[in-house]
Amino acid sequence: METPAVSLLVAVYNTETYIKTCLESLRNQTVDNIEIIVVNDGSADASPDIAEEYAKNDNRFRVIHQENQGLGAVRNKGIEAARGDFIAFIDSDDWIEPDYCERMLQAAGDETDLVICNYAAEFEDTGKTMLSDIAETYQWQPKEHYIKALFEGKVRGFSWNKLYRRSMIEAHRLSFPLRGELEHVEDQFFSFRAHFFARSVSYVKAPLYHYRIHLSSIVQRYQKKLFESGLALYEANAAFLQENNKMEEYRKELDTFIVLHSSICxxxxWKTSGSGRLFEKLRNVGVICADPVFQESLSKTGTAPFDAKRSCLLLMAKYRMIPFVAMASAVYQRVIEYKMRNRG
Structure with a gap:
């Protein structure tokens, strides 16, 4: 049996409204020698049935069903099942351009371990689109610049919009953390390590990946234990850098990461989708402000790496002015949500 050029791994959980658009975009790739592995994470809607229908009509599709275990377990299951020379992760509410595989493979050539393309953020509620400029910004920079930007929040740690050489993943035993380990930050964990181990990185300027943003998206919902997950990621990345004798090279950016993450938390x-009572919100904000890792990192970074609004928030957090931090956070979050709804 011929080895597929690309294994497209699709994570599915209750996306019956969007999954057809996603799977059609995969079925219509200009490269035929691909496999499409759909991992259903215990969906309760019609998503699995839709995926199975595609598998019946196209032998490039395979559907794997499992009980709900979270995004990390889904992506790991796909990696285990993949046979392709390269792997790409696709979220089932997103879609890709017909020449996604073709152009990413061209950019990979024989030596590149990681290819990154620009993406189009599709705002479902407004119908507007915003294009990324990752390729233009980083294509001529050493990969270390991208890693530092990842820690500093200048680029997002998405695992999609990328093509990974499978032999690199296997050689370094790369995998996603599981639920209960590093929830909400699985992609950041994996993306950093893939960049670190990649022999070389190539970029494609075209926005080949379409990232759908809607109110039910996981990145728009209130995320429980987000702060704890960020601390665990900070500690895991610090340990990784120590093991690889790179801590001093990235220490500043790692401190910036935890300060930025704390402010995000x-x-x-105060996300509108949150349901906690006022005293719970105040308590959680107080826990963040009092955390010794956050306070120590903030003392090192100061507020210089951040914009004026976030700097003011961090100054109040530094002195543990909890009521003021809470009020500022609530206003800041409402402004962000308003801009997201009206972004273009």
């Missing part, structure tokens, strides 16, 4: 408490 303050805002997370």
């Amino acid at each position: 303050m805002l997370n408490e």
Whole structure:
């Protein structure tokens, strides 16, 4: 049996409204020698049935069913099942351009372990689109610049919009953390390590991946234990850098990461989708402000790496002015949500 050029791994959980658009975009790739592995994470809607229908009509599709275990377990299951020379992760509410595989493979050539393309953020509620400029910004930079930007929040740690050489993943035993280990930050964990181990990285300027943003998206919902997950990621990345004798090279950016993440967690408490009581929100904000890792990192970074609004928030957090931090976080979050709804 011929080895597929690309294994497209699709994570599915209750996306019956969007999954057909996703799977059609995979079925219509200009490269025929691909396999499409759909991993259903215990969906309760019609998503699995839709995926099975595609598998009946196209032998490039395979559907794997499992009980709900979370995003990390889904992606790992796909990696285990993949046979392709390269792997790409696709979220089932997103879609890709017909020449996604073709152009990413061209950019990979024989030596590149990681290819990154620009993406189009599709705002479902407004119908507007925003294009990324990752390729233009980083294509001529050493990969270390991208890693530092990842820690600093200048680029997002998405695992999609990328093509990974499978032999690299296997050689370094790369996998996603499981639920209960590093929830909410699985992609950041994997993306950093893939960049670190990649022999070389190539970029494609075209926005080949379409990232759907809607109110039910996981990145728009209130995320429980987000702060704890960020601390665990900070510690895991610090240990990884120590093991690989790179801590001094990235220490500043790692401190910036946990300070930025902490401020994001303050805002997370005030998302409109959150249901916690006021005293719970205040308590959670207080826990963040009092955390010794956050306070120590903030003392090192200061507020210089951040914009004016976030700097003010961090100054109040530094001195543990909890009521003011709470009010500022609530206002800041409402502004962000308003801009997201009206972004173009």
